[in-house]
Amino acid sequence: MPSVAEPEQVIEVRALHKAFGGQAVLRGVDLQVRPGETLGILGASGSGKTVLLKHLNGLLRPDAGQVWIAGQEITRLSEARLGPIRLQLGMLFQEAALFDSLSVGRNVGFALYEHTKLSREQIERRVRDCLAQVGLAGSEQLRPVELSGGMKKRVGLARALALQPRILLYDEPTSGLDPAGRAQINGLIRRLQRELEVTAVLVTHDIESARQVSDRLALLHRGRIVLSAPPQEFFRSAAPELREFWGEREQPWNIIQA
């Protein structure tokens, strides 16, 4: 077992196992993400994509296996020690998870108020920028309950961007958005890659946007990464797990055969 991660990996996951009450969700996940790379993870609903993502910033602790972030093994770090690492990892939650007692502006600026010494004006300026980036300029005063699902998602993204993290974890960034909103978010993700060289892991059902923004795609199936390749190659693969993901099992001839 090597004791240091290869420095060229920003994220490295080794033999990750996680079960909930006897139900195994992750059964030996291995993956690597290089600096500046965006890894898209596809997988059926309930396959454990969100669970996997939550291991990358220590929100969940594995039963076995390791998670290395920028050369540091994080699975056994205390919450306090995880703090500085989490500040470099922006996370967009699947359900947005906005703080509903705070305004949109306070949500986006949360980490800036809590963890930086920036002045109020500086924070407000940064919040304005982040909201503009996700197409919600001027919505600082709104309350999360006043937002639609897609708007919440975008505020969640703005909040993840506020600290200018080097690594971003997106859980279904485009679900619940209309086509224009989706194009806008895809554009934003690409711009972050290009201009800030952000390293990212993107979990999604949205195959089209996964194809557009990912440098590499991985398929999570029955608790393991069974296929990992650049988009072109990925979609040409004849792996049976991929066909199952596409839903071919549901096609009549499959049922007749069985």
Next chain:
Amino acid sequence: MRGPELKAADRDRFFARLGRSGLGLLEYSGGATLLLGQTLRGVLSSPARRWGQALQQLERVGWQSLPVVAFMSFFIGMAVAFQISYQMHKLAFAADLYLPSFAALMILREIGPVLTGLIIAGRVGAASAAELGTMRISGQIDALRALASNPVRYLVVPRLAALCLGLPLLTLYADAIGLAGGYLVGTTQLALSPTLYWQMSARLITSPDLFTGLIKALVFAVIIATISSFEGLRARGGAKGVGRATTRAVVISFVLIIAADALFTAAFYAIGG
């Protein structure tokens, strides 16, 4: 042949259940104590802006509870005065003279702190458990952690601070209104002169009774803050889970408040306080 076997199985099951609930109790008190420890440590290392949050919470604890606390302590103060004078009349002549001091004793040591504690456990403890539970199941607690904030410091510390400040103050307020209820009964129904009534009560107010009651209130505040936060932060299983956490927060706070009260009273009299 099957009789004793069955009994043995029953017995085993009984002990297994006993063992499990014993472990559960241990786990629960361990978890709650741990949370309290983290919170106390958090109080010491909190930045100044937490005080703003504590003040917000204080408004919920204190200000908004004033009417209901006033209403209940006034009427209980009256009821206590009636009961005392009725019982004493059966025992002694001119018993009304003891009314002010007995009523004051009851109100300052027991009724004021316990009644206020129960009201606040029902109002504020329940609301707090529901709020934290909702935050938990909607992923807001995870979001706090992902943003490198400590949920205990951000959410529990201000609540504990507000309750520790607010509950003793509310108890003082309840004491005053309860005493006024007793005074009303004593002066109108029992024809004690107002000056005599105040003289008799005042003798007690300078004694440790008031202080004892306030110490109790402080302990109740710690109980309410700890239990409601603990229940809320570990809620799971959707809206139903939040409901369950809220109910448990109130019931467990009630039980602990009453138990702590009995324990305290016994301890105070044992050490002659």
